[in-house]
Amino acid sequence: MKAAPQDQRRLLDLQAVDIALAQLAHRHKSLPELAEIATISRELSALEDQRVRAQVAVDDLDRDIARFEKDIEQVRTRKDRDTARLNAGGALREIEGLQHELATLNRRQSELEDAELELMEQREGAEQALNEVKKKLAEASGRRAAAEARRDAAYAEITKEQEFKTQSRGPLAADLPADLVTLYDKIRADTGLGAALVRSGRCGGCRIELYGADLARVKSAPADEVVRCEECRRIMVRTAESGL
Missing domain, CATH: 1.10.287.1490 (Helix Hairpins)
Structure with missing residues (x-):
């Protein structure tokens, strides 16, 4: 030729x-922000798994506490009914039976309330763990958003340079x-x-x-x-x- x-x-x-x-x-494909975003995304995925587990723990405790509340309310209702019957008077045998049942109900209520209190303490710890995970998620999300903003700014700069170089290439090639x-x-x-x-x-x-x-x-x-x-x-x- x-x-x-x-x-x-x-x-x-x-x-x-x-x-x-x-x-x-090459710069477009290998920006340091891309690796940073990928790392943070993996971190966010792991944190989201932790958040789900922490939320499930809180939800399970809430259900257990609600069940105890229902049981306690049922005991209170029975106590109120028995107290009303006791105050109304009656045969000695019936009164003794009501007194025995009230004593049993008091013990049952105390046991339920103690168990509920223990669950509420556990829930406080579970909620604290959940809030810690949420805090980490928010912080990591902020870091990823900042990295994405830097990536987008770099992309815009690269695109501008690519357009300039492409425009300058055209006349060069056409003149040969x-x-x-x-x-x-x-x-x-x-x-x-x-x-x-x-x-x-x-x-x-x-x-x-x-x-x-x-x-x-x-x-x-x-x-x-x-x-x-x-x-x-x-x-x-x-x-x-x-x-x-």
């Missing part, structure tokens, strides 16, 4: 833009021979680098020094000949720095 020496040199300008675009794309750009783009798609400057007798793509027949081939090639490296197959751009 033939291309004017100045067009070949301008491939380096095009390559510089493409390198910048590749770096921006179409077949030269097609070859360059194909090589770049395969290797990541379409053209490289030959500097001091060394290919700028693979960094291998030219010697022997390969050096002679490059030296003897006309200035408008598009020369490619035998090792990396990239277009070798020759300038005064090439040392040929």
Whole structure:
């Protein structure tokens, strides 16, 4: 393939833009905020599991306390009924029976209230644990929101730079021979680098020094000949720095 020496040199300008675009794309995928957000998200997931377990513990205790409250209320109702019957008087045997039942109900109420008090103390601890988890969740959510804001700001900056570089690439590529750009783009798609400057007798793509027949081939090639490296197959751009 033939291309004017100045067009070949301008491939380096095009390559510089493409390198910048590749770096921006890599930066877009490897922002430190992305790893930070992923770490915090895992932390939030674990904390949410803890929150669910803590909430279940509180809910279970609430149900148990409610059941005790119901039982205590039933005992109170029976005590009120028996007290009313006792106050109304009656046969001695009936009165003794009511007194015995009231004593039993008092013991039962005391046992239920003690058990309820123990559950209420447990609930206080469970609720405190739940609130601690909620506090950690809120703090981690805040850290993730801050990291997402930094990520979005970085994305906006990268996108702006990408748009600028893409806009500058268009005129550069359009001003070069179409077949030269097609070859360059194909090589770049395969290797990541379409053209490289030959500097001091060394290919700028693979960094291998030219010697022997390969050096002679490059030296003897006309200035408008598009020369490619035998090792990396990239277009070798020759300038005064090439040392040929």
